[in-house]
Amino acid sequence: ASMWIGNLMLIILNLPMIGIWVKLLTVPYRYLYPAILVFCGIGVYSVNNQTFDVFMAAGFGIIGYLFLKLKCEPAPLLLGFVLGPMMEENFRRSLLLSRGEFTVFVTRPLSMGLLIAAAALVAVVALPSIKAKREEAFQEE
Numbered sequence: 001a002s003m004w005i006g007n008l009m010l011i012i013l014n015l016p017m018i019g020i021w022v023k024l025l026t027v028p029y030r031y032l033y034p035a036i037l038v039f040c041g042i043g044v045y046s047v048n049n050q051t052f053d054v055f056m057a058a059g060f061g062i063i064g065y066l067f068l069k070l071k072c073e074p075a076p077l078l079l080g081f082v083l084g085p086m087m088e089e090n091f092r093r094s095l096l097l098s099r100g101e102f103t104v105f106v107t108r109p110l111s112m113g114l115l116i117a118a119a120a121l122v123a124v125v126a127l128p129s130i131k132a133k134r135e136e137a138f139q140e141e
Helices: 002-014 018-024 029-048 051-069 074-097 109-137
Strands: none
Touching: 029 051, 051 074
């Protein structure tokens, strides 16, 4: 019910302001970008009232820009940050249950099948780029 009420309030508030939102799109990017950065900095600072949080957000912004320039895909990185801790926790749990034996991952049919499927997916993704690099390396001039 709160979602419906919230959406109704947004419609009531935003319909008269459509003209303002359209005019906001005509603002040059060189003016809009610094304003967005300032508001982001204010929001980050207001969470804990610490300047370290602002510097950390700026650092992650720089890292994000470097990843963009290096043409790293953001989706796998985000997926790794979200699922990485859960995977590590469950890996530790499985090693505790197996008393430190790594063979538990290859002796059970389900875990072996999942490992084979993961290796096959990595191979399917990596082989075209390896093949292209080989063709480029062995190309005669």
